Amino acid sequence: MAMDAGEIEHLIKAKFPDASIEIRDLAGDGDHYAAHVVASAFKGKTRVQQHQMVYEALGGRMGDALHALALTTAAPKD
């Protein structure tokens, strides 16, 4: 199963409207992505919490429809 990069971006954006999101399709197969997400909601959260928030936005697709999403997250710099 695979997922469209636009769909990933859409799901993240729906949860974090102010997020800046970069998504790269690593293998060109619609199944291995790298995403960098910067969102103000990440402020004061640990990395684990930030990633959990993104996984939550993806609504259970991570590890299922979406096999591989290399994720990096950050809060915006002031």
Next chain:
Amino acid sequence: MSPQQDVQDWIRKTIAQNDVVLFMKGTGQMPQCGFSSQVAQILGHLGVDYKDINVLDDMSIRDGVKAFANWPTIPQLYVKGEFVGGCDIIREMFQAGELSQLFDEKGISYDKSKLTA
């Protein structure tokens, strides 16, 4: 007690009794997934003793550990009973020197000569 509860208890006990635990696909010697392999390589590079748990041996642990940490993927690294992260976070921490810093704070011994500058 439900079987799921047994698995959660087993996970809790395992991470309490071992300082560094890696839930992974395959073993430290023979990882069976690229992401698990990356974390095993980082720990191996730093010369950290860790307990490897092959989730492919037991579906209930594979599912149980995902629920345990509210984390959808394998591998998962635990240090002193705390979930530290999966492959992306461990790689990022290693590259930033934060992983060795964590081992220092938690009193986990590793090979300091292997730190990249």
